Amino acid sequence: xxxxxxxxxxxxxxxxxxxxxxxxxxxxxxxxxxxxxxxxxxxxxxxxxxxxxxxxxxxxxxxxxxxxxxxxxxxxxxxxxxxxxxxxxxxxxxxxxxxxxxxxxxxxxxxxxxxxxxxxxxxxxxxxxxxxxxxxxxxxxxxxxxxxxxxxxxxxxxxxxxxxxxxxxxxxxxxxxxxxxxxxxxxxxxxxxxxxxxxxxxxxxxxxxxxxxxxxxxxxxxxxxxxxxxxxxxxxxxxxxxxxxxxxxxxxxxxxxxxxxxxxxxxxxxxxxxxxxxxxxxxxxxxxxxxxxxxxxxxxxxxxxxxxxxxxxxxxxxxxxxxxxxxxxxxxxxxxxxxxxxxxxxxxxxxxxxxxxxxxxxxxxxxxxxxxxxxxxxxxxxxxxxxxxxxxxxxxxxxxxxxxxxxxxxxxxxxxxxxxxxxxxxxxxxxxxxxxxxxxxxxxxxxxx
Ligand code: 5AD
Ligand code: SF4
Numbered sequence: 444x445x446x447x448x449x450x451x452x453x454x455x456x457x458x459x460x461x462x463x464x465x466x467x468x469x470x471x472x473x474x475x476x477x478x479x480x481x482x483x484x485x486x487x488x489x490x491x492x493x494x495x496x497x498x499x500x501x502x503x504x505x506x507x508x509x510x511x512x513x514x515x516x517x518x519x520x521x522x523x524x525x526x527x528x529x530x531x532x533x534x535x536x537x538x539x540x541x542x543x544x545x546x547x548x549x550x551x552x553x554x555x556x557x558x559x560x561x562x563x564x565x566x567x568x569x570x571x572x573x574x575x576x577x578x579x580x581x582x583x584x585x586x587x588x589x590x591x592x593x594x595x596x597x598x599x600x601x602x603x604x605x606x607x608x609x610x611x612x613x614x615x616x617x618x619x620x621x622x623x624x625x626x627x628x629x630x631x632x633x634x635x636x637x638x639x640x641x642x643x644x645x646x647x648x649x650x651x652x653x654x655x656x657x658x659x660x661x662x663x664x665x666x667x668x669x670x671x672x673x674x675x676x677x678x679x680x681x682x683x684x685x686x687x688x689x690x691x692x693x694x695x696x697x698x699x700x701x702x703x704x705x706x707x708x709x710x711x712x713x714x715x716x717x718x719x720x721x722x723x724x725x726x727x728x729x730x731x732x733x734x735x736x737x738x739x740x741x742x743x744x745x746x747x748x749x750x751x752x753x754x755x756x757x758x759x760x761x762x763x764x765x766x767x768x769x770x771x772x773x774x775x776x777x778x779x780x781x782x783x784x785x786x787x788x789x790x791x792x793x794x795x796x797x798x799x800x801x802x803x804x805x806x807x808x809x810x811x812x813x814x815x816x817x818x819x820x821x822x823x824x825x826x827x828x829x830x831x832x833x834x835x836x837x838x839x840x841x842x843x844x845x846x847x848x849x850x851x852x853x854x855x856x857x858x859x860x861x862x863x864x865x866x867x868x869x870x871x872x873x874x875x876x877x878x879x880x881x882x883x884x885x886x887x888x889x890x891x892x
Contacts (some may be wrong), residue, residue: 820851832863
């Protein structure tokens with residue numbers, strides 16, 4: 444009998460992308476084969492996001508499109524997993540009655556057997572129980588895989604911070620760190636498969652090793668990962684400003700494999716709003732962290748997340764955010780309009796700001812950030828950076844694309860270049876989304892790592 448085929452569509456963050464890869468590997472292990480086109484698949488899996496309402500709407504409209512595929516092929520199985528599935532549970536089946544399987548954030552390991560049950564018993568299943576058994580989590584990561592040169596490695600799950608706007612603690616459950624030895628073993632395996640860049644993933648990597656209490660801090664974990672042969676570049680995401688340790692800050696200077704980029708979500712520049720968000724720091728604390736990081740690694744790239752229109756945000760609060768942005772000048776920013784999420788503290792707050800005001804604030808903030816992004820990119824012009832070549836550029840021609848240590852995309856022409864090489868590239872021009880480079884030949888890279 445020919446094997447069954449599957450197609451996975453992923454919404455949301457890097458954690459979801461990573462988990463879709465794990466799921467694909469699990470399904471392949473169970474005899475399924477992946478196909479690039481949903482119209483050819485026997486099983487379609489949609490890995491969902493719940494962070495903002497818009498993310499959920501996108502999922503439901505995509506499910507609507509899969510409904511017509513199902514109508515023309517009644518045997519097709521449609522499965523919905525991830526954060527929205529966890530949050531909505533059985534409601535997914537009432538809003539999209541053509542869905543066969545809803546699996547939550549803790550049910551990945553069970554997906555092959557759940558799909559078997561759906562097909563054999565011809566019934567719809569909802570699996571959204573939350574597990575606190577760490578061994579199940581470990582079994583899952585035997586299935587992680589590299590994307591060529593790069594790999595993501597989960598170091599912790601869930602979140603206990605309960606920021607007032609955020610649904611993550613409600614859909615991903617309690618914070619749980621993986622044992623350091625397991626993480627290092629996974630990195631060793633990935634490195635042996637050819638991975639050279641590792642991104643350590645967690646909702647709040649700075650509190651790594653606290654729950655359950657271990658003997659390895661996050662900084663120590665980075666040191667251990669850096670000791671793995673073959674690993675050339677290490678990144679991590681996401682850091683919480685309230686937990687960023689001195690030890691980790693100094694590690695940026697000490698550990699050459701730790702790349703000079705930090706994603707440090709600020710969320711708001713107003714202390715009143717930060718308090719209402721339950722973030723646990725002030726804007727002055729945040730600015731001091733960035734100053735320290737820049738003293739230690741002057742060229743470090745700092746990126747952030749900001750929310751506009753949190754309940755009660757006045758024009759004055761918003762202007763405080765713009766002021767902090769102007770003081771810091773982020774390399775890049777993800778910015779969002781506040782979206783009330785079920786079960787969060789902010790959902791019960793009065794969200795009286797008209798949609799038009801939120802939109803106008805977002806536009807002002809994004810216009811300022813475009814200037815800043817270009818400014819920070821222009822500061823690199825004339826410098827020689829070590830670029831890890833990732834592949835042929837989408838720009839076309841004989842162009843290559845790669846990333847600087849600061850994680851900025853560089854496109855450059857070059858004969859005889861190979862994927863995976865680290866090359867000295869002179870930055871010749873700056874755009875908002877990328878840099879333009881030229882091979883620097885034998886000249887040594889300057890201040891970049
Ligand atoms: N509304 C708007 N933005 C949100 N984020 C998280 N929850 C919400 C919400 N309810 C943003 C935060 C977070 C990023 C991943 O998404 O900025 O850092
Ligand atoms: Fe959400 Fe806050 Fe946890 Fe980040 S730290 S996942 S924003 S609750």
